[in-house]
Amino acid sequence: MTDRPRIKIYGAGSIGNHLAHGFRRRDAAVVICDLDPDALRRTRDEIQPDRYGAFDSEIRLESCDAVADETADVVVVGTPPDTHLAIARDQIARIAPRALVIEKPLATPDLEGCQALATAAREAGTRVYVGYNHTLTPHTVRAEQWLRERPIGAVTTLSALFREHWGGIFGAHPWLSGPKDTYLGFTSRGGGAIGEHSHAINIWQHFAHAAGLGRVAEVSAMLDVVEADGARYDRVAQLSVRSESGCVGTIVQDVVTRPALKWLRVQGSDGFLEWEVNAGPSHDAVRSAAADGEVAEETFEKTRPDDFQPEVDHLLSELEAPSDASPISLERGLETMLVVAAAWRSHETGRNVRIDWDRGCTLEALVSS
Numbered sequence: 001m002t003d004r005p006r007i008k009i010y011g012a013g014s015i016g017n018h019l020a021h022g023f024r025r026r027d028a029a030v031v032i033c034d035l036d037p038d039a040l041r042r043t044r045d046e047i048q049p050d051r052y053g054a055f056d057s058e059i060r061l062e063s064c065d066a067v068a069d070e071t072a073d074v075v076v077v078g079t080p081p082d083t084h085l086a087i088a089r090d091q092i093a094r095i096a097p098r099a100l101v102i103e104k105p106l107a108t109p110d111l112e113g114c115q116a117l118a119t120a121a122r123e124a125g126t127r128v129y130v131g132y133n134h135t136l137t138p139h140t141v142r143a144e145q146w147l148r149e150r151p152i153g154a155v156t157t158l159s160a161l162f163r164e165h166w167g168g169i170f171g172a173h174p175w176l177s178g179p180k181d182t183y184l185g186f187t188s189r190g191g192g193a194i195g196e197h198s199h200a201i202n203i204w205q206h207f208a209h210a211a212g213l214g215r216v217a218e219v220s221a222m223l224d225v226v227e228a229d230g231a232r233y234d235r236v237a238q239l240s241v242r243s244e245s246g247c248v249g250t251i252v253q254d255v256v257t258r259p260a261l262k263w264l265r266v267q268g269s270d271g272f273l274e275w276e277v278n279a280g281p282s283h284d285a286v287r288s289a290a291a292d293g294e295v296a297e298e299t300f301e302k303t304r305p306d307d308f309q310p311e312v313d314h315l316l317s318e319l320e321a322p323s324d325a326s327p328i329s330l331e332r333g334l335e336t337m338l339v340v341a342a343a344w345r346s347h348e349t350g351r352n353v354r355i356d357w358d359r360g361c362t363l364e365a366l367v368s369s
Helices: 014-024 037-052 081-095 114-124 138-149 167-172 192-196 199-210 309-320 330-349
Strands: 006-010 029-034 060-063 074-077 099-102 127-130 155-163 216-228 231-243 248-254 261-268 272-280 283-289 295-301 353-355 366-368
Touching: 006 014, 014 029, 014 037, 014 074, 014 309, 029 037, 037 060, 074 081, 081 099, 081 114, 099 309, 114 127, 114 330, 127 309, 127 330, 138 199, 138 272, 138 283, 138 295, 155 199, 192 231, 192 248, 192 330, 199 216, 199 231, 199 248, 199 261, 199 330, 216 330, 231 330, 330 353, 330 366
Parallel strands: 006 029, 006 074, 029 060, 074 099, 099 127, 155 248
Antiparallel strands: 155 261, 216 231, 216 353, 231 248, 261 272, 272 283, 283 295, 353 366
């Protein structure tokens, strides 16, 4: 592209600021909008100076109404999950951006509006992405390479964990007093462990695809649901899943574990592959072992902004040359939402839930057994 890419970001919270910073590192023209003037003030006076040393005066701060009809190459929806699809549909209808990025989770567990979004985007020619940034980081790329090049035999099981106390989230949002003040305290709004830490579901799916295991076909879940101070959320979500190829695995997400553990293991008949976020204070890691038992490890130094730069770079490259297999495509995001919904259904009914992929991203695709 010869012109600077134009980026419009809805939501002046944590993710909006991370992505704004990442796009500005690539000299994009960025506007952040929010319904709350105080959120814009915090971006200018607190969030950006605290995280990045100073507020970038090249970032425009506007009300959402002021920029609703302003064109953009990329629209980022970084608002609470229960507002994602309405904003996304509105922007597709108004300006049909070339790319639209929705922060995870894509929607709420009722899947309301998911299929309609896919239809609207296809008709408008807008490519939609979902912000599962961990699928694009350097250690993920290396793990995929090792999975291809370092034989571990037939895959026997796949496990993924995103276990992290959400004190860090509230530390990054000090204006919130606790779960009840935000969507985080309501699973039905896209919060709780099953929504907020759905990175584990998504990364499980990512490596299942990489290993040729197919999509998740069946889910059995147990959730620890808390009701307190008007909030209702799951603090622990434990899923047993079966892929289309028949591989059985586990996924665990919670908002109570200290220190955090963000880890995945592909176990093969002759060895294993491990993937870990924040394996040390400032690095991610990949480990692999074959039949001889010798473990190879590679670490990847990073800062917190580095977690989001690969996503930004991927989106900019997609503007230049769209791919048919983006790890953060809407299709992958819809797959994750169906597993979230299936887990919630399984917990509520106490039954296994099969996913009928021919029925789209709708509750009708969830078949209890």
